[in-house]
Amino acid sequence: MTFSEIMAIWWPANPGVSAVIWLVIIILTMWLARTPAHRAIRSFSLIIRNAMRMTARSVTALEQHLRERNREVLLATGMLETERYIEREFHRVEDVVTRDLSGYPSLQRELNDQITKIDKDYREASEVPPMPQNYVDVIRSVSNIQGNGDPMVTRILGEIQTTMKHNSEKEIAEFRRASKERHSLLKTMMPYWRNLTKTLVNVEKKIVGLEDRSKVIDSQIEKYEQIMAKTNLAERVLSSSAMTQFFTSGLVLLIALLGVYVNFQLIALPMSEMVGGSSRLGPLRASDVAALVLVFFEIVLGLFLMESLQITKLFPIIGSLDDKLRKQMMLVAFVLLVIFAGIESSLAYMRDLLAADREALTQSLAGVTVEAPEFRWITTVGQMTMGFILPFALMLIAIPLESFVHALRTVIGMAAEFTLKTLAFLIRQVGNLASNIGHIILNTYDLIIFIPLKIETCVRGKNKTKSAQTNQQKSSV
Amino acid sequence: MIKTLKPLILAGLLTLVSACSDPKSHATSVMLLLDTSGTYTQELTKAQSIINYLLGTMTSGDSFAVARIDSGSFSEKDIVAKMTFDDRPSAANSQKRVFQAAINKMVDEVKSSTYTDISGGMLQAIEFLEETGAGNRHVLVFSDMKEEIPKGHIRDFPINFNGVTVTALNVTKLRTDNVDPREYMTRIDNWRNKVESSGGAWRVINDLDHVEELLNKD
Numbered sequence: 001m002t003f004s005e006i007m008a009i010w011w012p013a014n015p016g017v018s019a020v021i022w023l024v025i026i027i028l029t030m031w032l033a034r035t036p037a038h039r040a041i042r043s044f045s046l047i048i049r050n051a052m053r054m055t056a057r058s059v060t061a062l063e064q065h066l067r068e069r070n071r072e073v074l075l076a077t078g079m080l081e082t083e084r085y086i087e088r089e090f091h092r093v094e095d096v097v098t099r100d101l102s103g104y105p106s107l108q109r110e111l112n113d114q115i116t117k118i119d120k121d122y123r124e125a126s127e128v129p130p131m132p133q134n135y136v137d138v139i140r141s142v143s144n145i146q147g148n149g150d151p152m153v154t155r156i157l158g159e160i161q162t163t164m165k166h167n168s169e170k171e172i173a174e175f176r177r178a179s180k181e182r183h184s185l186l187k188t189m190m191p192y193w194r195n196l197t198k199t200l201v202n203v204e205k206k207i208v209g210l211e212d213r214s215k216v217i218d219s220q221i222e223k224y225e226q227i228m229a230k231t232n233l234a235e236r237v238l239s240s241s242a243m244t245q246f247f248t249s250g251l252v253l254l255i256a257l258l259g260v261y262v263n264f265q266l267i268a269l270p271m272s273e274m275v276g277g278s279s280r281l282g283p284l285r286a287s288d289v290a291a292l293v294l295v296f297f298e299i300v301l302g303l304f305l306m307e308s309l310q311i312t313k314l315f316p317i318i319g320s321l322d323d324k325l326r327k328q329m330m331l332v333a334f335v336l337l338v339i340f341a342g343i344e345s346s347l348a349y350m351r352d353l354l355a356a357d358r359e360a361l362t363q364s365l366a367g368v369t370v371e372a373p374e375f376r377w378i379t380t381v382g383q384m385t386m387g388f389i390l391p392f393a394l395m396l397i398a399i400p401l402e403s404f405v406h407a408l409r410t411v412i413g414m415a416a417e418f419t420l421k422t423l424a425f426l427i428r429q430v431g432n433l434a435s436n437i438g439h440i441i442l443n444t445y446d447l448i449i450f451i452p453l454k455i456e457t458c459v460r461g462k463n464k465t466k467s468a469q470t471n472q473q474k475s476s477v
Numbered sequence: 478m479i480k481t482l483k484p485l486i487l488a489g490l491l492t493l494v495s496a497c498s499d500p501k502s503h504a505t506s507v508m509l510l511l512d513t514s515g516t517y518t519q520e521l522t523k524a525q526s527i528i529n530y531l532l533g534t535m536t537s538g539d540s541f542a543v544a545r546i547d548s549g550s551f552s553e554k555d556i557v558a559k560m561t562f563d564d565r566p567s568a569a570n571s572q573k574r575v576f577q578a579a580i581n582k583m584v585d586e587v588k589s590s591t592y593t594d595i596s597g598g599m600l601q602a603i604e605f606l607e608e609t610g611a612g613n614r615h616v617l618v619f620s621d622m623k624e625e626i627p628k629g630h631i632r633d634f635p636i637n638f639n640g641v642t643v644t645a646l647n648v649t650k651l652r653t654d655n656v657d658p659r660e661y662m663t664r665i666d667n668w669r670n671k672v673e674s675s676g677g678a679w680r681v682i683n684d685l686d687h688v689e690e691l692l693n694k695d
Contacts, residue, residue, distance in 0.1 A: 278537045362533055
């Protein structure tokens with residue numbers, strides 16, 4: 001039975017009237033079932049709303065738990081990093097103290113010696129020679145005395161004048177000699193002064209360096225204290241730092257991946273000469289897989305080398321190894337890396353030969369005269385150099401990788417936190433929506449049956465009036 | 478934990494093993510049949526450039542053979558050159574040079590045949606392709622596709638072209654085709670039906686400047 005047949009069941013000849021009958025039946029049924037229907041709709045929307053609210057509350061609780069966990073991890077990581085930083089700064093201070101200030105007693109001795117020498121020289125230089133007597137006036141007075149023509153007197157006066165002159169010259173010469181000696185003493189003091197100044201400047205530099213370090217340590221200690229106090233500021237700073245690290249190291253890793261691709265391209269073709277060009281491992285050529293394995297193996301060796309050098313701390317077990325063993329491991333990793341770099345360089349050379357051979361064949365097949373290109377050796381040398389250097393360059397991936405791995409935990413945690421928060425919000429909104437839809441359905445329900453509802457209201461109103469009147473009459477009686 | 482990991486490890490190993498199987502399935506094998514009947518020998522220089530192009534595109538592990546279509550083509554004597562290229566690219570390049578030399582020699586010394594046994598050549602090609610076990614199999618026919626079989630030779634039986642792509646190259650129009658083009662159409666359609674009815678794929682390429690899609694390699 002089709003819908004139109006059902007519609008026309010009451011009056012098949014006139015479907016319009018039949019539809020109206022259906023409408024009346026439906027409206028009446030709905031009016032009769034109004035109270036239970038309302039109850040059902042209300043309880044259904046309430047169930048959905050409550051279920052959604054409960055789910056949202058659970059998700060929020062989970063989000064809060066995750067936030068707490070993230071906070072703990074972030075602060076713990078930050079604490080560890082700050083500890084490492086402070087430790088390194090203290091090591092630097094220790095180095096400065098051990099290297100420079102351990103020689104402080106000898107420096108003091110040296111300074112004392114220099115000061116003693118300067119003091120001695122100064123004392124010696126401080127003895128000012130007596131000024132020569134003023135013979136000039138005396139000689140001039142003697143010269144002015146008239147001999148009155150007495151040769152005896154004239155001779156005596158001449159002798160006195162000569163003696164006076166001689167004494168004057170002698171005293172001046174003595175004075176000059178003493179002054180010269182004093183000046184030479186003062187002159188010898190100059191290098192000591194310079195040395196003294198230089199030594200003091202060096203000491204000042206070291207002290208200023210230490211002062212700078214102490215400022216850095218102070219700021220780190222302050223940061224550490226904030227982390228220990230679990231302040232919001234510390235959390236925000238650490239989160240922001242983690243995000244920055246994540247994006248920066250991600251970018252560097254992307255560049256490194258391009259480096260890996262270049263390295264792969266450099267050795268993929270010659271690898272087919274070694275492992276065969278037709279065998280496959282699934283959809284990949286065996287030669288490509290071998291080239292990739294070689295590149296990845298070089299990266300792993302690089303990681304171990306960086307780990308042994310204690311530049312990165314991705315594998316705590318390597319860091320906790322005995323120093324001697326760690327150094328041996330470092331040596332082995334370095335030697336292997338050099339060997340692999342050599343292999344890659346030779347593969348790059350082979351690639352160049354193969355490319356030349358292929359080019360010659362293509363030219364021959366195209367019917368072109370084969371000509372050896374000039375300056376081909378430049379590309380050969382370039383490829384070989386690149387093949388040797390790339391493994392060492394890829395070794396440096398370890399540094400951004402470590403930052404990326406560390407930042408990844410925080411970033412994933414933050415992303416999960418955000419997702420859970422959004423999910424809780426959405427679930428709450430769905431609950432509200434269900435409640436509102438329930439209201440809309442109720443109103444629509446009443447709208448459909450508004451005629452019998454109106455009649456019912458009127459009838460009830462009249463009944464109420466009647467009963468009120470009856471009550472009034474009864475009370476007046 | 479180990480219990481959870483066990484199926485994963487097993488699945489991984491199975492994937493690896495299945496991935497390693499059938500190393501030749503990605504290889505391509507091609508048999509080029511050259512019509513040497515009548516005046517068609519004049520077209521062989523075009524075929525030479527096609528062969529050179531194919532030699533340039535084929536890689537290690539691929540197989541390539543060139544055979545003549547003459548009065549009785551179902552014979553090894555008609556195979557001019559046949560090679561499966563070595564795993565090492567350098568050795569494969571040397572093989573290609575030898576192959577090219579053999580083709581050049583054949584083109585210089587070719588003599589016209591009286592009949593054109595295309596079906597015999599096709600049979601020979603199918604046999605070769607089967608032997609190589611390659612995943613991509615192609616028969617390239619450089620001919621006007623007009624078959625003329627000597628008396629007594631039986632060729633009216635179905636040939637199994639399953640999994641083989643047959644490409645007719647440079648299908649020249651004969652003088653009689655100019656008189657009645659339906660002859661050309663019928664000739665092409667007959668071959669198409671013959672190939673497609675036994676599971677093969679059929680193509681016609683007359684513009685030899687666009688042969689890039691000749692081998693749809695994996």
